[in-house]
Amino acid sequence: MSALVVQELSRNFGGVQALSDVSFSVEAGERRLIIGPNGAGKTTLFNLLSGIFSASNGSISMFGRDITRLSVHERARMGLARTFQITNLFPQLTVFENLLLALQAADKSAFDLQRPMKANRHLYERAEVLLGEWGLVPVSGKFAREISYGEQRQVDLLLAMAVQPKVLLLDEPMAGLSAAESVRVVGMIRSLPREITILLIEHDMDIAFDLADRITVLHQGCLIAEGNGEEIRGNPQVSEIYLGVE
């Protein structure tokens, strides 16, 4: 079954055609890498998939259901989660509180940080388990604004994974990280359950090709190639784009 089917998806911003007639599908459990030069439309694609922007044209379905007109919230409730190209944490809250809020958003019961801890015990416990599993206990009590950029990106990823999504959209999770931090984040992504369908935008192809089952290449808003790592590496049009030769 396809986790996502995108048909003739387009979006323009004024005169800019950010995404143009893009069609592709992603199988359930697949790890799909999205590459393309700056301005290719990768983040726009994620914004359309997650419902932050509406499509100018075309359709999106998730596990067979048309989600083109659903809100961000409705899509999230169906199991779609994402990270952003820029960190999306509440800087004035601790890492633990940020995680609690993410867990609460996916939880049916009402939640309020001011309520006694007992009332939300299951969420607190889950947050503790997740921080332990991912080695983030040392930053748990720190404000999001005071941890390093690399730590923030790891917490971003943790927040997106914490809601047990069916489809996870990761927008450059390794951007700006040190080599050691990248290795850690790649490890986090790699160790996610195979049932989670992952779409990953990444510039560093050496890292990302390894993670992906298939690769989709965007250029100037158009889908120009799709295939496995070998096919994409051997694709002359893709090489030209990356060498800056038109």
Ligand SMILES: Nc1ncnc2c1ncn2[C@@H]1O[C@H](COP(=O)(O)OP(=O)(O)OP(=O)(O)O)[C@@H](O)[C@H]1O
């Ligand atoms: N909200 C917006 N308003 C106006 N133009 C936008 C908006 N979002 C994206 N664009 C334009 O759409 C095009 C595609 O941008 P997008 O951010 O999707 O590219 P990208 O592939 O993610 O690039 P990068 O690798 O730099 O992150 C660009 O020309 C960009 O300026």
Ligand SMILES: [Mg+2]
């Ligand atoms: Mg982008």
